Amino acid sequence: MTEYATFHDLAGQSVFITGGGSGIGASLTEGFLAAGAHVSFVQRSDATEFCDRMEREHANRPHFMKCDITDVDHLKSCMDEAADKFGAITVLVNNAANDTRHDTLDYSVEDWDWNHAVNLRPHFFTTQHVVPRMRAAGGGAIVNFSSASYGMGNAGYPAYVAAKAAILGLTRTHAREFGPDAIRVNALVPGWVLTDRQMDLWATEDSLREHLNGQCLKEHLVARDIVDATLFLASKASRMMTAQAMVVDGGVVFTG
Known part of the structure; x- marks a missing residue:
């Protein structure tokens, strides 16, 4: 999957990814598989065909479990199933999200609660559930996906932006809480990554041109x-890095 770096310590690790069968998540799954990790992932839609292709291409089949991550009890049971299959989860990647556009003035309490049940709540409860086994395994790495949308102050999806900003605070407090257990917690902050969903729903010639004008690097992210x-943050190559936000957006926003 990657042409640029090999993180040897990821081989044999038990990795759990939310939303690991499509978009960015599918690329993450493939990257960890190529590194020799054992990958389990959850997703609402069927990912059997994707798993078949990964097995053919990498001789390393991911373990897919169909799950709606708003159902926390089911999500936790999937994590238990992953640990039973591949051993204690030592890398957790909270990737799944939903950036459906919405306006403040016509957004209900139920809409808000659902949005955060997808975009923020799982980051808390997957961490809560994985920590005891990570602690027993001697440590681990948690990568929480945020979004550059909050740094850009984007309009058009305020509940999503609020959740993605909150993930930075959650990352920092969990890094402090679980650092003594050798558990590192960092945030990955992608810019506008042109997945099929983005291209189908929101990318236009004008919006693509405008966004690229704001990037330092004049190439769209895929x-x-x-x-x-993500592999770097999961690997011991970043072993003394925690409570940080790594931005990969072509140079639109900055931290620090």
């Missing part, structure tokens, strides 16, 4: 551009 950064 899903594979996020893989190496």
Whole structure:
């Protein structure tokens, strides 16, 4: 999957990814498989065909479990199933999200609660559930996906932006709480990655041109551009890095 770096310590690791069968998540799954990791992932839609292709191409089949991540009890049971299959989860990637556009003035309490049940709540409860086994395994790495949308102050999806901003705070407090257990918690902050969903729903000639004008690097991001950064945060190559936000957006926003 990656042409640029090999993280040897990821081989044999038990990795759990939310939303790991499509978009950025599928590229993450493939990147970890190519590194020799054992990957389990959850997704609402069927990903059997994707798993078949990964097995053919990498001789390393991911373990797919169909799950709606708003159902926390089911999500936790899927994590238990992953640990039973591949051993204690030592890398957790909270990737799944939904950036459906919406307006503040016609957004209901139920809409808000659903949005955060997808975009923020799973980051908390997957961490809560994985920590005891990570602690027993001697440590691990958690990568929480945020979004550059909050740094850009984007309009058009305020509940999503709020959730993605909150993930940075959650990452920092969990890094402090679980650092003594050798558990590192970092955030990955992608820019506008042109997945099929983005191209189908929101990318127009004008919006693409305007966004590219705001990037330092004049090339649109694709899903594979996020893989190496995620593998780095999961690997001991970043062993003394925690409570940080790594931005991969072509140079639109900055931290620090």
